[in-house]
Amino acid sequence: MVQAYILIQTEVGKAATVAETVGAIPGVVTAEDVTGPYDCIARVEAATVDELGKLVIARIQDVPGITRTLTCTVVHV
Incomplete structure (x- = not known):
């Protein structure tokens, strides 16, 4: 099993919608909107x-x- 975090930058005002959409994709364990240089983080x-x-x-x-x-x-490691 390979696991990864996907750091996502979005268009202005789209973070919540993107996180919700990404979170519904099979293989995505969780997706949340966050603060900082990235707008969403997904664990896959x-x-x-x-x-x-x-x-x-x-x-x-x-x-x-x-x-x-x-x-x-x-x-x-």
Whole structure:
């Protein structure tokens, strides 16, 4: 299981809507709007790194109102 945090920047005033929409996507464990340089943070899970990439590119980045994402993969050292 691959886990990651997706940091999301949105258009002005769209954070709550984006967080709600992203949170409903299969594979997204949680999505919340936050303060700071990013507007939303989502925690996601996928079976493989390739599936994680597809989730981010095909599903999350397709959500209206998102302007940029940054994927932070969880590592266990």
